[in-house]
Amino acid sequence: MNTAAAAGTWRLGDLEVNRIGYGAMRLTGNGMMGNSDGTPVDRAAAVNLLHSAFEQGVDHIDTAAFYFSPLRSANELVNRALSTWGGDVVVATKVGPGRDPSGEWLTMARPDQLRGQVEENLRQLGRDHLDVVNLRRNGPDTASVAEHFGALAELRRAGLIRHLGLSNVRPEHVTEALAIAPVVCVQNSYGLDWRRADETGLVELCGELGIAFVPFFAISGLRREASAEQRHDARVRSVARAHGATPAQIRLAWTLHRGPHVLAIPGTRDPAHLAENIAAGALRLSAEELALLDTPAEDAAGS
Numbered sequence: 001m002n003t004a005a006a007a008g009t010w011r012l013g014d015l016e017v018n019r020i021g022y023g024a025m026r027l028t029g030n031g032m033m034g035n036s037d038g039t040p041v042d043r044a045a046a047v048n049l050l051h052s053a054f055e056q057g058v059d060h061i062d063t064a065a066f067y068f069s070p071l072r073s074a075n076e077l078v079n080r081a082l083s084t085w086g087g088d089v090v091v092a093t094k095v096g097p098g099r100d101p102s103g104e105w106l107t108m109a110r111p112d113q114l115r116g117q118v119e120e121n122l123r124q125l126g127r128d129h130l131d132v133v134n135l136r137r138n139g140p141d142t143a144s145v146a147e148h149f150g151a152l153a154e155l156r157r158a159g160l161i162r163h164l165g166l167s168n169v170r171p172e173h174v175t176e177a178l179a180i181a182p183v184v185c186v187q188n189s190y191g192l193d194w195r196r197a198d199e200t201g202l203v204e205l206c207g208e209l210g211i212a213f214v215p216f217f218a219i220s221g222l223r224r225e226a227s228a229e230q231r232h233d234a235r236v237r238s239v240a241r242a243h244g245a246t247p248a249q250i251r252l253a254w255t256l257h258r259g260p261h262v263l264a265i266p267g268t269r270d271p272a273h274l275a276e277n278i279a280a281g282a283l284r285l286s287a288e289e290l291a292l293l294d295t296p297a298e299d300a301a302g303s
Helices: 043-055 074-083 111-125 146-157 171-178 202-209 233-243 247-256 271-282 287-293 297-302
Strands: 009-012 015-018 060-062 090-095 130-136 161-167 185-189 212-216
Touching: 009 212, 015 060, 043 074, 043 271, 074 090, 074 111, 090 111, 090 185, 111 130, 111 146, 130 146, 130 185, 146 161, 146 171, 161 171, 171 202, 185 202, 202 212, 233 247, 233 287, 247 271, 247 287
Parallel strands: 060 090, 090 130, 130 161, 161 185, 185 212
Antiparallel strands: 009 015
């Protein structure tokens, strides 16, 4: 059985993790706003899924206090799983955006409100400090990250946070934050169908600085919580057949091939998909396969 270790490791500050992790958002339903009308996620099944991930070498989880549906909270489920697990697991959460108890989105938190969000994550996760906290920039609400990141740097110095990261940012925000405190990771939407972080130079910049680049929606791209875009399927399926793999595994493998500093945090509620996602870290794509996957869609369609 392949484990997450097959993808190699990277360091988040002084914390070494396998490059394949797990995103907890889907544990609450189909995305942050999902599961409103369906059957709630079974708590025991969710905990068993997380334990299975840990057993397969996953040693870092992405979560947030605002990942919740009417009857389930991702942080609560992560807390339950970790409280009955003996190994070390790095937990990365994020602050900035917020939701009221009914699930309605609030405006970006002010810098002076970030401590409350950090403490909310601490309570929900049952921890005395947070391993990694990403400041998630909320579009035009935060043209500059300096004041917000400075507030988190104060909480880091106070011992509530071990390491800091950024989410939904541009290269200039990374430079701005680094002038205030170390940045161990950058989390942005990125995948085969959504390459904005290549266009802006963000993936390359993180590699040069030794910062982990952690894509979300690596499989589905602009479709977010939905299934992956179909327009690349001819190429993806061709490479998948050559490896006896699924298209989703090829998308994850492509992502990991972008550089040794690139991590993956695919989320799922399906134990079989979990095993497939982890196994994708063992796939090694050839230069020819990578070139095929990078072919613009219109060129591939005409070939």
